[in-house]
Amino acid sequence: MPMANIQQVAKQAGVSAATVSRVLNGQNSVSQKTRIKVEEAISLLRYEPSMLGRNLRNSESRIILILIPTISNPFYLEIIKGIENTALDHQYNILLCETDSNPDKENIYFDLVRKRMADGIISMDPAVNVETLKQLAEKYAIIQCSEYGGGIGIPYVTINNEMASYQAVRHLIHMGHEKIALMNSDEKFLYARERRAGYERALTEYGIPVRKEYIHYTQHLGFEYGQQAMKKILTLEERPTAVFAVSDLLAIGALKEINASGLSVPGDLAVIGFDKIDFSNMTNPTLTTIAQPMYKMGIAAAQMLIDKIQGKPIDSIIFDHELIIRESTSG
Amino acid sequence: MPMANIQQVAKQAGVSAATVSRVLNGQNSVSQKTRIKVEEAISLLRYEPSMLGRNLRNSESRIILILIPTISNPFYLEIIKGIENTALDHQYNILLCETDSNPDKENIYFDLVRKRMADGIISMDPAVNVETLKQLAEKYAIIQCSEYGGGIGIPYVTINNEMASYQAVRHLIHMGHEKIALMNSDEKFLYARERRAGYERALTEYGIPVRKEYIHYTQHLGFEYGQQAMKKILTLEERPTAVFAVSDLLAIGALKEINASGLSVPGDLAVIGFDKIDFSNMTNPTLTTIAQPMYKMGIAAAQMLIDKIQGKPIDSIIFDHELIIRESTSG
């Protein structure tokens, strides 16, 4: 007798399906006596209510979609944990979607919400198509997390990128550095523009000229890209004495490349990363970096999304960051 | 006019809902003329078919559940990618579930398949409750990936752990090592027992005695546990000249600890890891390790599960591994 349904339970208990449903949903308009009858029938038949029927009836999927560019960047991991735990608390589940920053793949996932397979989206893909997202946000619940298009009216949670970057560079200056390179993402991303602004503000404030040849752009935030960029930086005529990379993975690539070329960190070059991923503490030397409260950001994003799904008003949040000073700048 | 349904499209096109459904599902029993009418109605009304209705009707969720102990171990990342891409090809989506090796959380996720929210499970949690899993497997599609209970009749994909371990240790012996430590997981896990067996076989084959004090167990596979275990190993009276750790994260922790104590790798101690996670190539020195074909394993697991869901017969698979020799054993 596989897969009993609510009708069979009702019959077994000698009540109507409606009553079984009431018991299932913990409504207190059921007498103790019938409740017990129903519960017995449920366990007798090993009944498990079908989410399929319930979801159709309620026009909801209780699924939240998370959009990330790649699962390979550990930066997203803690955020995802925060989202997942919060979602679970509210009986939501998460569908983790890797876009590879590919619009086609992205669109497959957007379809999931259009097709009611997901109740909302938390987007963490900086490369997301802002136009599509804006359009989608008119009909569906959408939150941007850690990366936002800016001024497109979609609620977001993020940190103050300009300030974080400013503080990182100021720290380097305080350590006596003047020749400071920036390893940045493509400036089509808002956060990349903000972080460069912070970099320039710090330099300017201390009367250090901004030198174009010290600013390098990488296509992605991965390890290899950090190596590559560092290789170029090391060929500069006036070699910098410090590098600020906008992601830990980039910074770790830089570290590796510096070591490979026989130089030492922080003796010859100081290095700062960004994100405080787990691995930033496993390198040798350990990496100075900007910590984002990733777990908290995940919680907030999930809470906002759930509120939004339920029609509540929500506000964007800007979280505090923190400069974590470790061996790569103070060896 | 938000959220048109199939009835409204039918009305707009002047046909029945059944015909619209046929067009939607690409059945060729529809005349060119009506097909066009229907397609026009669809785009006019911006109709998006609801998976909720379809799923109920078809008694399927088209969702695959992936069970992992923690998202923090990069080992799972590539496998997940393989699963996801394969799933996508077959119009399945994946629900990523982190159990923290916690039976309660595990049970929440098992409920998803009981409640028809998921069509099947790929379990990668070594700590999974084998009894529950076995029971579940009687009614639902379940595959074990990279970790299997052994002899419980659930199809699996894995590698030959004993052989991989044997080869790693043999490599160390060939490099001239005799005092070789093993950093292993709790032997309640099958793979831990297999890997110890391989370790012992290699030693024995070369006439090297197996020394109890060289075998250390860690509670988890994380970085910190590797550091801790290494700390103990370094206090041994007769310090080993090589360490074989059953995970890269463990090995990286060992690396860090060795460096911290002023010793060098591989000069004073050689180190081998297991898994070939991305990071194993980012450390200094880079890490010798056993490569598992993780992406392929993911693809296979997903394909097996989908076949199983569709009632096809399936066989377990044992994949080939490979010893990747890098700096941590060969200076």
Next chain:
DNA sequence: ATGAAAGCGCTAACAG
């Protein structure tokens, strides 16, 4: 406190 009835949106069997 409980039941009858309707319907969420879709697909498949059957009839024509």
Next chain:
DNA sequence: CTGTTAGCGCTTTCAT
């Protein structure tokens, strides 16, 4: 080739 009908499993009025 197309429409009618029924029903997947559940929840929610509306009665009583």
